[in-house]
Amino acid sequence: MDVARLEHLDVSGAVDPPTRVDIEAADPLLRAGAASEIAGRPELTVVAPGAPADVVVVVVDQVSDAALDGVRETRRTRHRAEILLICPDFSAGEALRAIVAGVRGLVRRGDASGDRLARAVVAVAGGDCSVPPDVLDPLLAPGLAARSADSDLSEREQAVLALVARGWETTEIARELSYSPRTITSVLHDVTQRLRLRNRTHAVAYALRAGLL
Amino acid sequence: MTVPDRLPEVQPVGVRATDPRRARRLGDRLRRRGIGAEYESRGRARGVAVVVAAGATVDDALGVAPVGWWFDDIRLVLVADEVATVATRRAVRLGVRVVLSAARATPAQLVAAIGAARDSQIQVPAEVLTPSTRSGPTFTDLTPRQTSVVALMAEGCSNGEVATALSCSEHTVKNVVYELMGRLRARTRAQAVAHAVRAGLI
Numbered sequence: 001m002d003v004a005r006l007e008h009l010d011v012s013g014a015v016d017p018p019t020r021v022d023i024e025a026a027d028p029l030l031r032a033g034a035a036s037e038i039a040g041r042p043e044l045t046v047v048a049p050g051a052p053a054d055v056v057v058v059v060v061d062q063v064s065d066a067a068l069d070g071v072r073e074t075r076r077t078r079h080r081a082e083i084l085l086i087c088p089d090f091s092a093g094e095a096l097r098a099i100v101a102g103v104r105g106l107v108r109r110g111d112a113s114g115d116r117l118a119r120a121v122v123a124v125a126g127g128d129c130s131v132p133p134d135v136l137d138p139l140l141a142p143g144l145a146a147r148s149a150d151s152d153l154s155e156r157e158q159a160v161l162a163l164v165a166r167g168w169e170t171t172e173i174a175r176e177l178s179y180s181p182r183t184i185t186s187v188l189h190d191v192t193q194r195l196r197l198r199n200r201t202h203a204v205a206y207a208l209r210a211g212l213l
Numbered sequence: 214m215t216v217p218d219r220l221p222e223v224q225p226v227g228v229r230a231t232d233p234r235r236a237r238r239l240g241d242r243l244r245r246r247g248i249g250a251e252y253e254s255r256g257r258a259r260g261v262a263v264v265v266a267a268g269a270t271v272d273d274a275l276g277v278a279p280v281g282w283w284f285d286d287i288r289l290v291l292v293a294d295e296v297a298t299v300a301t302r303r304a305v306r307l308g309v310r311v312v313l314s315a316a317r318a319t320p321a322q323l324v325a326a327i328g329a330a331r332d333s334q335i336q337v338p339a340e341v342l343t344p345s346t347r348s349g350p351t352f353t354d355l356t357p358r359q360t361s362v363v364a365l366m367a368e369g370c371s372n373g374e375v376a377t378a379l380s381c382s383e384h385t386v387k388n389v390v391y392e393l394m395g396r397l398r399a400r401t402r403a404q405a406v407a408h409a410v411r412a413g414l415i
Contacts, residue, residue, distance in 0.1 A: 079378055099342060104339055116328075118325075119334070123336045127317055127338060128317075128338050129337055129342055130335070131335050132334060133310075136335055139342055141302075164403045165403060165404060165407035167404030197369055200403050201367070201402045208410045208411065
């Protein structure tokens with residue numbers, strides 16, 4: 001294998017079925033813009049809003065609570081689709097929060113040239129995560145990042161959630177931690193309200209994905 | 214040390230692998246998409262901006278990357294049969310841009326991966342970013358239906374919402390949840406979800 005040779009270009013006709021893409025954006029202009037970047041690429045096809053899709057491209061202004069609520073809702077209602085988030089800018093912490101909420105890829109809006117957007121769609125459809133390098137650190141060690149900064153969960157909340165994750169019920173947890181059952185329920189309620197989660201099962205999934213448990 | 218923003222559209226890509234057959238397979242897939250492959254000898258790779266290195270594991274693939282790749286600002290795409298989390302994280306920290314699971318390295322995925330590497334976008338399998346257990350009980354794989362149900366439970370769905378999402382009856386969902394509790398050895402929904410996330414099933 002000591003020979004350097006150049007394989008000549010030869011494009012064959014074999015194609016995988018096109019990846020179905022839906023675009024969720026606040027206004028039609030943004031949607032049209034994203035759609036035009038994707039249209040004309042044989043490997044991708046833009047579907048009607050709400051139609052079955054492999055990837056949902058979500059265009060937002062910032063990684064806000066409302067944006068993440070939308071992401072979580074999409075995960076519940078279009079669970080077979082992976083989500084790619086387009087946003088003008090985001091910090092590493094915001095990227096982590098987005099990934100924990102269920103986003104598989106992030107692209108900065110200014111960078112979202114047709115090629116980059118299309119590539120991220122293909123990557124995410126294939127089961128990969130696609131992110132800019134500057135947001136990498138917390139993603140490589142989410143537990144550490146969450147614990148070193150102000151963690152999203154208090155020690156008490158972590159203790160309760162850890163037992164919930166082990167299948168313990170409210171009264172058992174109360175006895176173990178020397179609280180009243182009402183306190184346990186209240187702690188769990190605080191967590192779900194503050195982190196905008198549905199129930200204790202959702203909270204356990206969140207804590208695990210965020211590396212907090 | 215920078216790479217020009219706009220690289221020529223079809224530039225050959227370096228291919229390195231732990232064995233010739235693996236290299237040839239990769240080269241064939243690239244050729245199908247109009248990308249030339251350059252099989253360099255060991256040593257520095259000149260004249261290519263991206264090298265695809267393949268092996269059974271991430272570390273094997275990294276092992277056949279051109280000597281001094283980071284110094285020459287070569288963008289690396291690693292293709293491995295088995296993508297272990299720790300090894301992948303280590304590789305990315307070293308400057309590898311893209312790590313692809315060989316099972317998913319179709320021609321289309323390879324082209325996208327090469328573009329991502331040129332572009333400095335990081336791409337790794339999603340499983341690398343979700344925590345999974347290093348030790349503990351191992352579970353048999355879940356059926357697709359069970360996986361869908363536990364995934365939706367992890368998003369906070371009630372049985373009714375799961376039924377709507379999967380277009381089936383709530384009765385069916387309850388049955389699947391019951392199966393899941395057995396399969397995942399869980400007393401509660403929360404524990405079932407915890408086991409599934411930790412095992413990397415969702």
